[in-house]
Amino acid sequence: GAGVSQSPSNKVTEKGKDVELRCDPISGHTALYWYRQSLGQGLEFLIYFQGNSAPDKSGLPSDRFSAERTGESVSTLTIQRTQQEDSAVYLCASSFNLADQPQHFGDGTRLSIL
Amino acid sequence: QKEVEQDPGPLSVPEGAIVSLNCTYSNSAFQYFMWYRQYSRKGPELLMYTYSSGNKEDGRFTAQVDKSSKYISLFIRDSQPSDSATYLCAMSNAGSARQLTFGSGTQLTVLP
Numbered sequence A: 001g002a003g004v005s006q007s008p009s010n011k012v013t014e015k016g017k018d019v020e021l022r023c024d025p026i027s028g029h030t031a032l033y034w035y036r037q038s039l040g041q042g043l044e045f046l047i048y049f050q051g052n053s054a055p056d057k058s059g060l061p062s063d064r065f066s067a068e069r070t071g072e073s074v075s076t077l078t079i080q081r082t083q084q085e086d087s088a089v090y091l092c093a094s095s096f097n098l099a100d101q102p103q104h105f106g107d108g109t110r111l112s113i114l
Numbered sequence B: 001q002k003e004v005e006q007d008p009g010p011l012s013v014p015e016g017a018i019v020s021l022n023c024t025y026s027n028s029a030f031q032y033f034m035w036y037r038q039y040s041r042k043g044p045e046l047l048m049y050t051y052s053s054g055n056k057e058d059g060r061f062t063a064q065v066d067k068s069s070k071y072i073s074l075f076i077r078d079s080q081p082s083d084s085a086t087y088l089c090a091m092s093n094a095g096s097a098r099q100l101t102f103g104s105g106t107q108l109t110v111l112p
Helices: none
Strands: A005-007 A010-013 A019-024 A031-038 A042-050 A065-069 A075-079 A088-095 A109-113 B004-006 B011-014 B019-025 B030-038 B045-051 B054-058 B061-066 B071-076 B085-093 B106-111
Touching: A005 A088, A010 A019, A019 A088, A019 A109, A031 A075, A042 A065, A042 A075, A075 A088, B004 B085, B011 B019, B019 B085, B019 B106, B030 B061, B045 B054, B045 B061, B071 B085
Parallel strands: A010 A109, B011 B106
Antiparallel strands: A005 A019, A019 A075, A031 A042, A031 A088, A065 A075, A088 A109, B004 B019, B019 B071, B030 B045, B030 B085, B054 B061, B061 B071, B085 B106
């Protein structure tokens, strides 16, 4: 597609449930990034992938968060045992590669935990 | 103190005005500087991307970077109601991971 695509656009779930958020990057972009945007914290970096590899997972808020990428394309961010503080907009971005390339964002998944 | 400081506004200007948006930062390792525009319920849209100090112009938009003062600006000329949005500055260093550090965003309204 022309841009970064994220699904679902909205997700409402009960506390304690697991959720999966999907990101389709721009075709040919080898680098992929996940961010979280919330009212109190602004935009915060979570994790990046170069190809299918995520060298640094230290930005993930807790061990309930995990992410994977396959085929140097689609990425999934999984949140297990969701908590109310996980409510936020989860944004995905991609760039041609890690070096000297700007990041282009999708419209995000708006996650609400009841 | 946050690494990147940005006045949240809100900023309201009449149509046709020149708008000045600014960010300051504390990390001298930042070398890449970006401005994003974000409409409500949409993702950030890249407006300007610059490396190191200097000016860059694109249509009605001009980005300025002053690394000696750790200060960046975005100027919007002949502002339009369609420019009403939240403007986010973002920065990264030249390390192996282009982790962006964002300002908190400035909410701009251009009144017709």
